[in-house]
Amino acid sequence: MQTIPRKEKLVIPSTPFRYFWFVTKPFKWWALAVTMVVIIAAVFNQSSAYFFRLIVDAVEADDPVKALRYALLYPVAVLIIQLMFRGSGLLGRQWVTNASKYSYDRLTEYLLGHSHGYFIDRFAGSLMSKMQNVNNAVSNLIPDMLWQHLTALVSFIVTIIFLIVVDINAALTFAFLIATLVLYNRYAAPTKVKYSRENAAANTALRAGLIDTITNVQAVRQYSRNKLEAERIFNLSTQLKNIFDKNWGYSVRIMFWNGIILFVFSLVMFWFLVYGWQNGKTSTGEVVLILALYSQIAGTLIFIGRAFNNAAEMVGEMREGLEEILLPYEIIDTPNAQPLLADQAQIDWKGVGFEFSGNAVFKDFDLHIPSGQRLGLVGQSGAGKTTFVSLLLRQHDISAGSIEIDGQDIALVTQDSLRQAIAVVPQEPALFHRSIRENILYGNPNATEAEMLEVAKKAQAHDFISELPDGYETLVGERGVKLSGGQKQRVAIARAMLKDAPILVLDEATSALDSESEVAIQKALESLMEGRTVIAIAHRLSTLRKMDRIIVMENGRIIEDGNHEELSRSGGVYEKLWNHQAGGFMPDE
Ligand SMILES: Nc1ncnc2c1ncn2[C@@H]1O[C@H](COP(=O)(O)OP(=O)(O)OP(=O)(O)O)[C@@H](O)[C@H]1O
Ligand SMILES: [Mg+2]
Known part of the structure; x- marks a missing residue:
C-alpha cells in the first residue's frame, strides 16, 4: 500500500x-x-x-x-x-x-x-x-x-x-x-x-x-x-x-x-x-x-x-x-505522544482494570515482567489471555491503572511505535490473500530474500511451501483458507520472526501443530526468544515448561506465580491442571 x-x-x-x-x-x-x-x-x-x-x-x-x-x-x-x-x-x-x-x-x-x-x-x-x-x-x-x-x-x-x-x-x-x-x-x-x-x-x-x-x-x-x-x-x-x-x-x-x-x-x-x-x-x-x-x-x-x-x-x-x-477514533495518540523506546523491554501492569461492556476481564491487575523474561500465561478459556495481548498492543484503552514498557505509559507513546516493538503470533492467524512471500515479508518489508528464506526454514515452513505448486508465490486464499491451520501458524511464526521486535507474544502459537512439528519449531522459537521479553500463552502446559516464570490468571487477577518446578508442586490450580493433563491439553472447565 x-x-x-x-x-x-x-x-x-x-x-x-x-x-x-x-x-x-x-x-x-x-x-x-x-x-x-x-x-x-x-x-x-x-x-x-x-x-x-x-x-x-x-x-x-x-x-x-x-x-x-x-x-x-x-x-x-x-x-x-x-x-x-x-x-x-x-x-x-x-x-x-x-x-x-x-x-x-x-x-x-x-x-x-x-x-x-x-x-x-x-x-x-x-x-x-x-x-x-x-x-x-x-x-x-x-x-x-x-x-x-x-x-x-x-x-x-x-x-x-x-x-x-x-x-x-x-x-x-x-x-x-x-x-x-x-x-x-x-x-x-x-x-x-x-x-x-x-x-x-x-x-x-x-x-x-x-x-x-x-x-x-x-x-x-x-x-x-x-x-x-x-x-x-x-x-x-x-x-x-x-x-x-x-x-x-x-x-x-x-x-x-x-x-x-x-x-x-x-x-x-x-x-x-x-x-x-x-x-x-x-x-x-x-x-x-x-x-x-x-x-x-x-x-x-x-x-x-x-x-x-x-x-x-x-x-x-x-x-x-x-x-x-468518519466516527471519531476511539483510541488516539496523545497530542505530544513520543515514540516508544523499548531497548530493555521491561513490562509493568499497574492496577489495570478493563471490562467489555460491564463484564470485567481485569481487576486491579499488577504484573512486573523484567527485561528478557520468558513468561508463560495460563488460565481457563475466557480468563482474558488474548485480551491481555490486546491491551498490551493498546487495541482497547484500559479503564484504570497503566501499562508501562520501560517506564513509558503505552497510552502516552505513539501507537505505531508501540506496535512496532511487539511481534505477535496470534491465536487465529489470518493471512492476506497474497503470495506466501508477501505474507512473510509483512513482518519486515525491507528484509532480503535470504532473510525471508531463513525465517521460513526456522519456522519449519520452507518444506511445505516448496511443495506448493507456486512455492513462495502461491496465493493463500481469503484469510489463508488454502493452508492448513498448522501451515498458517508456521507462516505467522516466520512473519513474527522477521519482525525482530524486542517483545514477543505467542498466543497459542503452536496449538495447531502436531507434536513432531512442534518439537521442531520449539527449537526455532527458542532462538527467536533469545534476548527478548516473551509472553507465551498455551493451553498445553508442556510447551510452557521451560519458561522462566508462569502465572495463572483467574477472574481478572493473578492467582499463582512461579516457575514450573514451583507451581507443579504448590498444591494449587497449576498442579491440578498439570497432573490432569499429564503433558496433554488443559481442559476448558
Ligand atoms: N470483543 C469483545 N467484546 C466483548 N467481550 C469480549 C470480547 N472479546 C473477548 N471478550 C470476553 O472477554 C473475556 C476474555 O476473553 P479472551 O479472549 O481474552 O479469553 P482467553 O483467555 O484468550 O480465552 P481462550 O483460552 O479461549 O483463548 C471472555 O469472557 C470473552 O467473552
Ligand atoms: Mg485466547
Whole structure:
C-alpha cells in the first residue's frame, strides 16, 4: 500500500457538501475550468434556438438567401456547441477521476486508523458498501451537477432573458413556474432523503448479511442450514423491498406533481404568447423562438424532480457512509505522544482494570515482567489471555491503572511505535490473500530474500511451501483458507520472526501443530526468544515448561506465580491442571 507520511492529523469533514469541497480542493483549477466551459456551452446551447427565429423571420420576409444561410449555420453552431461540451467532458474527467481516487485514498487511510473495537463491531461488507456509497456520490454527483443541474440552471436563465425581451407576462409566468417547481421539490426533498437513507441502510444490511453467510458457508453446509440462511436473506430482502417500494412511490409522487405544475403554468404562458401574437405585439419568429426554447427544456423541467431525487438519494447515502466511516477514533495518540523506546523491554501492569461492556476481564491487575523474561500465561478459556495481548498492543484503552514498557505509559507513546516493538503470533492467524512471500515479508518489508528464506526454514515452513505448486508465490486464499491451520501458524511464526521486535507474544502459537512439528519449531522459537521479553500463552502446559516464570490468571487477577518446578508442586490450580493433563491439553472447565 502506498502510505502517505502525514505529520498532522487527517481531518475529513463528515457533511456531504463540505466533503465535496474536501475532495475538490486539490483539483480546484480543473473544477473551475470545467464549470466555466459548461456555463459557456450551456448559454450557447440554449441560445441556439434563436436560429429558429432568424429562419422564420427570413422566410416571412421572403428572403431565401438569408433563410438558407441561417438554416446552414444552425448545424454548424450545434457542432461547435457539441465540441465545447466534449471539451468540458475532458476537463471534468480531470476533476472527477482525481477527486474520486482522492476520496478512496483518504477514506481508506482514515478507516485503517480505527481501533480494533470498531472493526469487531462492524461487518466488513457493510463498511465496504458505505465506502462505495461515498465514492459513488463523488463520481456520479459531480457529473450530474455539471451536466444536468448547472446546465439546466443556465438554460432557465437564458430562457427567461429571451422571454423578457419577447413578452414580459410570459417571462413572469415562466419565472413563477421555476420558482414553484424549486419550492415544491425542496419541500419534498427531506422526506425523499429520509427514504433514501433507509433504502441505503437496508441495502447495506442485505449485502452484509449475504457476505456473512458466504464467509461462513462451511458452517452452513456442515449443519445443512441452507434453508435457514435463505430465510434470513429473504427477511433482509423483504425489508429492502418495502423501503424500496416506499422510496420509489415517493419519487413517482414528486414527478406527478411536477408534471401538474408544469401543465398549469405552461397553459398560462402559451396563452400570453398567442394573445401577444394576435395583438401584433409578438412576431411569428418570436413565437417560434419561445416554442423552441421551451421544447428544449421541457424534458429537463419534467425530470427536475428526478434530478433532485437522484442528488438527494446520493447525498443521503453519502451522509450515511461518511457518518459511519468518519466516527471519531476511539483510541488516539496523545497530542505530544513520543515514540516508544523499548531497548530493555521491561513490562509493568499497574492496577489495570478493563471490562467489555460491564463484564470485567481485569481487576486491579499488577504484573512486573523484567527485561528478557520468558513468561508463560495460563488460565481457563475466557480468563482474558488474548485480551491481555490486546491491551498490551493498546487495541482497547484500559479503564484504570497503566501499562508501562520501560517506564513509558503505552497510552502516552505513539501507537505505531508501540506496535512496532511487539511481534505477535496470534491465536487465529489470518493471512492476506497474497503470495506466501508477501505474507512473510509483512513482518519486515525491507528484509532480503535470504532473510525471508531463513525465517521460513526456522519456522519449519520452507518444506511445505516448496511443495506448493507456486512455492513462495502461491496465493493463500481469503484469510489463508488454502493452508492448513498448522501451515498458517508456521507462516505467522516466520512473519513474527522477521519482525525482530524486542517483545514477543505467542498466543497459542503452536496449538495447531502436531507434536513432531512442534518439537521442531520449539527449537526455532527458542532462538527467536533469545534476548527478548516473551509472553507465551498455551493451553498445553508442556510447551510452557521451560519458561522462566508462569502465572495463572483467574477472574481478572493473578492467582499463582512461579516457575514450573514451583507451581507443579504448590498444591494449587497449576498442579491440578498439570497432573490432569499429564503433558496433554488443559481442559476448558
Ligand atoms: N470483543 C469483545 N467484546 C466483548 N467481550 C469480549 C470480547 N472479546 C473477548 N471478550 C470476553 O472477554 C473475556 C476474555 O476473553 P479472551 O479472549 O481474552 O479469553 P482467553 O483467555 O484468550 O480465552 P481462550 O483460552 O479461549 O483463548 C471472555 O469472557 C470473552 O467473552
Ligand atoms: Mg485466547
